[in-house]
Amino acid sequence: MTAVAQAPAPVKPADPERSPAARRRRRVPYLLLFPGLAWLLIFFVAPMIYQASTSVQTGSLEKGFKVTWHFATYTDALTEYYPHFLRSVLYAGSATALCLLIGYPLAYTIAFRAGRWRNVLLVLVIAPFFTSFLIRTLAWKTILSDGGPVVSGLDTLGLLDLTSSIGLTEGHRVLATPLAVVCGLTYNFLPFMILPLYTSLERIDPRLHEASGDLYAKPLTTFRKVTFPLSMPGVVAGTLLTFIPATGDYINAELLGTTNQKMVGNVIQSQFLRVLDYPTAAALSFILMAVILVMVTLYIRKAGTEELV
Amino acid sequence: MNASSGGEVRLTGISKTYGSFTAVHPLDLTVPQGSFFALLGASGCGKTTTLRMIAGLERPTSGTVLLGDKEVTGLPPYKRPVNTVFQNYALFPHLDIYENVAFGLRRRGVKSVKKQVDEMLELVQLGGFARRKPQQLSGGQQQRVAVARALINHPQVLLLDEPLGALDLKLRRQMQLELKRIQTEVGITFVHVTHDQEEAMTMADTVAVMNAGRVEQLGAPADLYENPASTFVANFLGQSNLIEAEITGKSGGDLLLKVGDGRLALPAERCSARSTEVGTRVLAGVRPEKITLAHADDTDAIDDGRNRMNGTIVDSSFIGVSTQYVVSTPACPELAVFEQNVERDHRLIPGAPVVLHWNPAHTFGLDAGQDIEAGTADLEADQ
Amino acid sequence: MPVVNWIRRHLVVIAGALALAYLILPNVVVMVFSFNNPTGRFNYEWQAFSTDAWTNPCGVADMCDSLSLSLQIAVYATVGATVLGAMIAFALARYRFRGKGATNMLIFLPMAMPEVVMAASLGTLFLNMRIPFGFWTILIAHIMFCLSFVVTAVKARVMSMDPRLEQAAQDLYATPAQTFFRVTLPLAAPGIASGALLAFALSFDDFIITNFNAGSTVTFPMFVWGSAQRGTPVQINVIGTAMFVVAVLCVLVGQVLGSKRKARA
Secondary structure (H helix, E strand, O other): OOOOOOOOOOOOOOOOOOOHHHHHHHHHHHHHHHHHHHHHHHHHHHHHHHHHHHHEEEEEOOEEEEOOOHHHHHHHHHHHHHHHHHHHHHHHHHHHHHHHHHHHHHHHHHHHHOOOHHHHHHHHHHHHHHHHHHHHHHHHHHHHHOOHHHHHHHHHHOHHHHHHHHOOEEEEEEOHHHHHHHHHHHHHHHHHHHEEEEEEHHOOOHHHHHHHHOOOOOHHHHHHHHHHHHHHHHHHHHHHHHHHHHOOOHHHHHOOHHHHHHHHHHHHHHHHHHOOOOOHHHHHHHHHHHHHHHHHHHHHHHHOOOOOO | OOOOOOOOOEEEEEEEEEOOOOEEEEEEEEEOOEEEEEEOOOOOOOOOHHHHHHOOOOOOOOOOOOOOOOOOOOOOOHOEEEEEEEEEEEOOOOOHHHHHHHHOOOOOOOOOOHHHHHHHHOOHHHHHHHHOOOOHOOOHHHHHHHHHHHHOOOOOOOOEEEEOOOOOOHHHHHHHHHHHHHHHHHHHHHEEEEEOHHHHHHHHOOOEEEEEEEEEEEEEHHHHHHHHHHHHHHOOOOOOEEEEEEEOOOOOEEEEEEEOOOOEEEEEHHHHHOOOOOOOOEEEOHHHHHHHHEEEHHHOOOOOOOOEEEEEEEEEEEEEOEEEEEOOOOOOOEEEEEEOOOOOOOOOOOOOEEEEEOOOOEEEEEOOOOOOOOOOOOHHHHO | HHHHHHHOOHHHHHHHHHHHHHHHHHHHHHHHHHEEOOOOOOOOOOOEEEOOOHHHHOOOOOHHHHHHHHHHHHHHHHHHHHHHHHHHHHHHHHHHOHHHHHHHHHHHHHHOOHHHHHHHHHHHHHHHHHOOOHHHHHHHHHHHHHHHHHHHHHHHHHHHHHHHHHHHHOOOOOOOHHHHHHHHHHHHHHHHHHHHHHEEEEEEEHHHHHHHOOOOOHHHHHHHHHHHHHHHOOOHHHHHHHHHHHHHHHHHHHHHHHHHHHHHH
């Protein structure tokens, strides 16, 4: 039995790719994209290009700025402010490491040990966000105040002597020291570490833990060989989400530190808003971007997860 | 219910390519009005793409689609008088069962839908479930909602894309009969896509076996099963023993074949090889259940006119209604034989010398120039 | 040693609890100090219990104005970013077009860039275009940096939606417009809602970008920033605590309603 058709009447060959309907359909995505992308192009990309040109301009606010290809702004900015860059990377790096160290047990607890409290705990992790982060950062001034319970507790345990000896704190105070700034950074960006960690941990089938135990792995070995590798996407996402904004932050250094703890963000802010030296602010921004780009690229190479970008 | 004209589906020269990959080669196909038509094949064979081109969800690269005498090739899905039962049903999770079923009527501006929806829910035996949400229903119930949601629109053609794939075996058998009942009741043309050959044969009047974007063979289930035209169909539809042979002569309506050192007869009209000249190599095929197994000691009791081969039992597995044997013969190392468990011969155990014999009329011949393994189980398993 | 054993078995949970305490502690301090009666200009040391700030929350000059300005900007920015972002998300999730990779990159960049860099560059642009800083520059900036987050949230949702649902709608005689409003939009609603909530929270609480683009306009975070230099009124803590309590209550009510609905199902 065959069922080959005898086509009735003349059937004109369809050319669906060129019909008006198809052309309209092909236009739809561009129409959807246009307003949003235009917004980003005008208010994100264009400013970046503009800033690139500003960074090689000279002049003053009164006389106006001109592009003079004055690359010395970059070298000047670097020589004058390299301690701030160093501090930014150092503080942000320490805060990121601390976030991972503090955040992992909490994410793990919520993912595997919380049972029916899981949602409540998740709400508690997000809840602090609901109070303006500036107010919460100011609260650390109270918590870390001189002679307060936290500081005197640390002092009694002799921990402050230890941190003083490596330059993290000064004398018997925590406030207005590097430790306070790192503590504030860690606090502010901790949820950005916990949430991606939780997401990737939650995806792990608990039976994998049982299988690992069944195959003679001790709990710690199970963690090293099974849980942690599987949570790598969360670790990478979390560290990036913490490190990048922390490097550019100037709020914690301003509120919890002194001039000796100022980071690049502080310099950019004061050059832009107080000194009104826009070329230097622009050059510093670009150097900061470059520093972050290099560190993030190195890190992603090392962590081996490139699917993020 | 609605069985008006126009239920015939006619595809002419229809094809679909994605970049350099050809999903469906130019294809002519006519599905007669009111029939239950199955497109059968392994995953990736182009059967679903063909179905989606009928539905309008995929635009053909070339060719035309006709419903009745109306060309619909350029029409979007919402302007075609066909409806689809989707794989995994695609029930709207934000609407209840009633609104899911009423969806098509409402979109076409029907004002009072209650009577029709209630009737349709009765037809699929879900009268009491109107206000449930899809995720509160079992798989079988969801499947019936999907059928009701499509049928209520009185489509000229109902398209079913692996509608039973997500159900367990027992429920699947039950729903096969149920769908068949509904089809008989409403008389609409059904085009059913499946990778399950048993399902296709149980339900459809006509089955088109597809492979690598082409229709390999088309016909009634029994016809396909008895007279496969290619090794793919022979292996994919049920199981076949294919034995390499050479034509040595003719006798009456039969071709005489040399197989190893034995001889077989094959009815000439059942040979689809390109040439039947003496000396041509062909594949002689026979279904495992057509073969009778006799212990070598009983050779004398076998009728003269039957095809016979000598061999040794390699393996036997008891599966209840029958016992399946694997027999090694000089011409073919692994022949499958299914014996009904009526009177079991206890001498038939692995290692026993046996004679296989069958009615020559049950032999079919295939062209030797094709892959003898085409369509065997490993292709089927990846669905 | 049963105690030591217990500690060893629950080491992770104990560490997790400590981390949670670290997260919550500042909120507790903010709450407690909203009842303080400080002697100086700064509210950092506990003096005496008082409900003065709670009975007179707008008692500080300009604070409530800045709060209402922040709410206003957050609402507008949310609407703008959600509409623009959802459109991009639909295009990315449901269409194939040229330049998709570049679009994805453009969406990703603002999220991967330190805020201070974006803030300074946008500020430079406004400055040079001689566009006066104020309400509109803040709004433009907020829509810009919220956009990417909305796109990400909505896109994730739309990508996880079975495309067969939209095909089923078309198969059931819904025109493209009907398909969008009857099926796509209701199904994408949770993603759009979470994108909008995120945008609102980001805009309301933003400081850095606003700092560079506000001129002399004062939003609530700007007010808090200024008060850290001039003196912190207790009312700041009242606002912080009130927002916290209201938001937690909303979440809890949502959870209870959600679980009730599940129980009924």
